[in-house]
Amino acid sequence: MDYWRKPLDIDKYEITHGAIHIIIDRCKGCNFCIEFCPKKVLEVSNEFNVKGYHPPMVADQAGCVACKLCELICPEFAIYVTEDKHMAISKKEPHED
Amino acid sequence: MSQNDIHPMDKLIRADRMPHIWCSGCGLGTNFSCFLSALDQSGLDIDKCVIVSGIGCTGRIPGYTNIDSYHTTHGRAIPFATGLKLANPELTVIVFSGDGDLFAIGGNHFIHAARRNVDINIICVNNFNYGMTGGQFGPTTPLDAITTTSPYGNYEHPFNLVQVAAGSGAVYVVRWTSLHVRRLTNSIKEALLKKGFTFIEIISPCPTSFGRRNKLGDGLDEMKYYQKYSVIRHGIDPKDADLCLNGKIVVGKFIDVDKPTFLDNQPDLVSMAEKNKK
Numbered sequence: 162m163d164y165w166r167k168p169l170d171i172d173k174y175e176i177t178h179g180a181i182h183i184i185i186d187r188c189k190g191c192n193f194c195i196e197f198c199p200k201k202v203l204e205v206s207n208e209f210n211v212k213g214y215h216p217p218m219v220a221d222q223a224g225c226v227a228c229k230l231c232e233l234i235c236p237e238f239a240i241y242v243t244e245d246k247h248m249a250i251s252k253k254e255p256h257e258d
Numbered sequence: 259m260s261q262n263d264i265h266p267m268d269k270l271i272r273a274d275r276m277p278h279i280w281c282s283g284c285g286l287g288t289n290f291s292c293f294l295s296a297l298d299q300s301g302l303d304i305d306k307c308v309i310v311s312g313i314g315c316t317g318r319i320p321g322y323t324n325i326d327s328y329h330t331t332h333g334r335a336i337p338f339a340t341g342l343k344l345a346n347p348e349l350t351v352i353v354f355s356g357d358g359d360l361f362a363i364g365g366n367h368f369i370h371a372a373r374r375n376v377d378i379n380i381i382c383v384n385n386f387n388y389g390m391t392g393g394q395f396g397p398t399t400p401l402d403a404i405t406t407t408s409p410y411g412n413y414e415h416p417f418n419l420v421q422v423a424a425g426s427g428a429v430y431v432v433r434w435t436s437l438h439v440r441r442l443t444n445s446i447k448e449a450l451l452k453k454g455f456t457f458i459e460i461i462s463p464c465p466t467s468f469g470r471r472n473k474l475g476d477g478l479d480e481m482k483y484y485q486k487y488s489v490i491r492h493g494i495d496p497k498d499a500d501l502c503l504n505g506k507i508v509v510g511k512f513i514d515v516d517k518p519t520f521l522d523n524q525p526d527l528v529s530m531a532e533k534n535k536k
């Protein structure tokens with residue numbers, strides 16, 4: 162996002178990496194998670210769930226830093242993130258949008 | 259994805275009642291999720307927490323929370339909560355209700371519980387109208403807003419809820435929107451651990467009634483509006499935090515003071531009366 166400068170000591174920190182789990186049939190398609198993901202990891206999928214909504218899908222799994230904003234903002238308890246220690250992206254530069 | 263469909267908050271919600279009744283794009287689910295996270299992080303014994311609500315869309319929240327909960331009659335959430343707290347001072351009592359319930363029919367209870375500084379936590383979801391009954395105007399509807407009962411624009415001045423709470427004597431007064439999920443979670447956690455009458459107002463989208471009639475778009479558009487137009491002003495005088503239709507939304511922590519609660523001040527009347535008898 163435009164708001165943030167790159168921290169000066171970014172190479173001292175290991176960036177956590179998250180695995181995103183979507184409970185597809187709980188989703189009501191409000192798109193909050195897709196819009197407000199700071200790393201733009203999610204996208205609207207083309208498939209339908211049982212209610213007829215388009216649930217989100219993970220478009221950029223490697224970009225997820227396990228901030229868990231989607232988990233907190235989801236009104237339906239339909240998405241959650243687990244920290245994936247093995248896939249920590251320590252050397253990877255943060256995305257610059 | 260499918261083999262492990264247990265959300266971390268499923269321990270605090272009644273998952274068998276999901277999906278909840280709230281519309282797609284409604285902010286209530288987000289507010290509820292923030293509340294549960296705050297409750298989880300606060301370290302309180304959840305067997306000693308009670309959630310109380312009145313009637314309305316927000317009033318459904320206790321029904322979905324897997325802790326002791328009361329769904330009371332319209333406007334009477336605060337009297338029930340006060341009774342709970344006085345009967346068992348060990349409990350942490352949370353009132354989670356809407357603006358219509360707490361400030362229209364329940365307005366009198368609100369100001370007097372705040373005046374007495376009863377140790378309860380109020381979370382008020384403000385969506386500017388009576389959403390469940392079809393979108394009528396209420397005491398928080400901004401001037402000129404269109405609702406089912408004000409088709410030519412509302413001509414009544416609304417309450418500024420944070421000013422009402424501060425003026426009535428609340429010790430902790432905060433306003434956030436549904437978008438400020440982290441700040442809201444932290445504020446709820448702070449309020450749960452604070453002694454006294456705490457008040458949190460959450461500005462929340464109502465895409466089906468208020469948003470649709472006032473051409474605010476769907477829930478996502480309202481959230482984007484909050485992102486663009488909310489300004490954080492900690493510690494300002496609550497009277498300067500007025501809300502208007504399509505204007506800026508002043509958010510932040512306005513009041514955080516300490517003063518003795520109702521139970522702290524209550525004298526030991528039984529021993530006083532017995533002494534008098536002798």
